[in-house]
Amino acid sequence: MNDFPLCESAANSVFFCGGIGITPVVPMIRRLERLGAHWRLHFAARHRARAAYAEELALLPEADARVTMHLENEGTRVDLRRIIAQSPAGTHFYCCGPRGMVDGFIEACSSLPPEQVHFERFAAASESATEGGFEVVLKRCGRRIPVPTGKTILDVLLDEGVNVQYACSAGVCGTCRTGVVDGVPDHRDDFLTDEEKASNSAIMVCCSGSSSPTLVLDL
Template sequence: MDREAEFDMVVAGRSTVAADVVALDLARADGGVLPAWSPGAHVDLLLAPGLERQYSLCSSPADRSSWRVAVLREPDGRGGSAYVHDKLDVGVTVRVRGPRNHFALQPSPAYLFVAGGIGVTPILPMVEAAHAAGADWRLVYGGRSAESMAFRDELARYGDRVELVPQEERGLIDVDDLLGTAAPDTLVYSCGPAGLLAAVEERCATWPTGSLHVERFSAVAPTEPDAPFDVVLERSGVTVHVPAGTSVLDAVRAAGIPVLASCEQGTCGTCETVVLGGTPQHRCTLLTAEERAAGDLMMICVSRAESPNLVLDL
């Protein structure tokens, strides 16, 4: 299934896996086999008009009969988690788009996984894959309390490869001790709160290029001021002006060009667009340093232009 495909799924199972965290098992409404996916993938749940949210798949990729997502209720959120907790009971149908993967697990002889809170969800299938491949791996998983940490029982089967760090008992993850010295031939995968990811990135700055892979659940505030520019839509034969304070996505849509988007925060990858000319100013959280340097892709919901204009494959 390509990244723009959508279909109906039914909540086939629902369970509470931690304080304020529910896990949903989703099966195709038509009973069909699900598309293949790889560790790190997520899907979009189209919950209601104007309410789309992205959740990591945390089941086994080998299971083609159902997908599992886990959702933390966020009292100060934008409504998605409350909708899932309050309305998606067993038997309810929900529209799903995906899967899509911008956090793919790369082959390596060794891995260090660092998860915080609900950020453990994309890590679960990675751990399964690393274990099955016979890699040397370790997971350090932090949370506010033991009761808030989802899938503890599931992870227990891996023994001392998994270290649980409940903050109320042990404090925060000691990233200095964990990442202060680069480990040879080791990839680091981390997902969790912004503070944890910032600390992980800082300590991994001295690791070999390409060692660290992170996934964020929220946008990063831009450091550059907005400037106006023009966008040439190559396939449509239209040039669109993008004023300061207006996204490329909104400007393109206002010109009558339909573009698929979901999070509109630069975190999901739905609006990924090929750049044919010009230099993007990347503001998403998805592209690697190498992909940013290549400049041939951009997320038009948040990213802008370094050059006077961009040429896009739209």
Template sequence: MSDRRELLVAAREQVADGVVRLTLRDPNGDPVPAWEPGAHIDLLLDEGLERQYSLCGDPADRTELRIAVLREPVGRGGSAKVHSELVPGSRVRIRGPRNNFALVDAKRYLFLAGGIGITPILPMLAAADAARADWRLVYGGRTRASMAFADELRAEFGDRVTVCPQDETGLLDLDALLDAPDPATAVYCCGPEPLLAAVEQRCGSWPPGALHVERFAAVADNGPRAGFEVELARSGKTLTVTSDRSILETVEDAGVQVLSSCREGTCGTCETDVVEGTPDHRDSLLTEQEREAGETMMICVSRAQCAKLVLDL
């Protein structure tokens, strides 16, 4: 695809227990792709092994891209490959950037980060600070040694940053942080699923659109899996999606090329416009307002609430 390119690993440094930061540059010295806070890239590590990592550098610096990668001891091989093989001088293919976690304009921001979830929030802090917005970061992790960038953030931003290692302070006090809904505050949260679920629950009484989350892992799909038809408006094909196949798999089997990556509804690569019909959204990306509008869907996991969907494919 046209947004794929090969970059050079220019630097690598350990920034916390189990976390390395990689600096990627164009091998010919060309500018790297433009991006904004909240964006991520896909690392194309091997055939069928693609992983998404948030950009955590400076969007104004077009000479490099920076990512920080936690080695997951029970992961699926992506982080292990990054940690074991990507060293200065290595080449790596990327796709993107794309942004499903964009920073909206707001009077105030509350940033909540858990562990490696700090990465997409780093450039957001700089942007909010440059805009002279009122903001606060509460950053939790297992131990102080496991929390990348904690010391740098405290040194740069002082009391605006609260660092909460679980072994010292316990879990984040979300009840105190989110007890009073504020229409002027945008809440941004990234981290492990238990943190995201707890924040979503407590933000249930906040104004629609106040909470913005980004997930690294898919939410469990326990919904019914009936079959349905999909009509591909541009390809002129009508296909049957069986209960044991996804729309994406069915479309690929029919020879229609669709850009995809995570295949679990977390990265947004396969987002497709809906021409007719009502999607059954099962992704971890779209907001409630976007789900209700039904204008797009992630065809790697989402299904249909009707007998037939018409998609712009």
């Protein structure tokens, strides 16, 4: 926790977490509860059943007002800029999560005093697949999109204007989970279970690639 300290004297604290980024934040919230301090939590996860500490957080006093779950299966996303802009002056902001979330957080806090901005990064155990050399096929419309060297599947989908939800860009939060109709994914995420990876029925397009020349996605 030394690299991600809690400012106990802050009048108001707002936390942003993605996936397992909730882990160091829970003890911070417990401490603020003991101090009687004001805090809010925004927690991004694929769905409530896979969100760590969700049950514990729901038991906190006034949890309905202070804990906001941003769940992929409900179509909700964290609007960092809006939340930060609408928070009281002097609020201390915290973010722990994957690279994409933390980068967005730092950018959204760029105009704030540095002492009010706290973050901790984590990354997936594997590097994102950027070798390219395969095609993705969008099953619902039949489009074929080549994935070149240096880009992820998510990169090319966004470049082509395909509407894909994503958050962490590191294969941890589960937001970009996409169904696989045919082909063999090269799994690089830390979200799917070993059984789910073995079934080849889903892929995290933000970081995983393809072991087959063509990968048909349920898009």
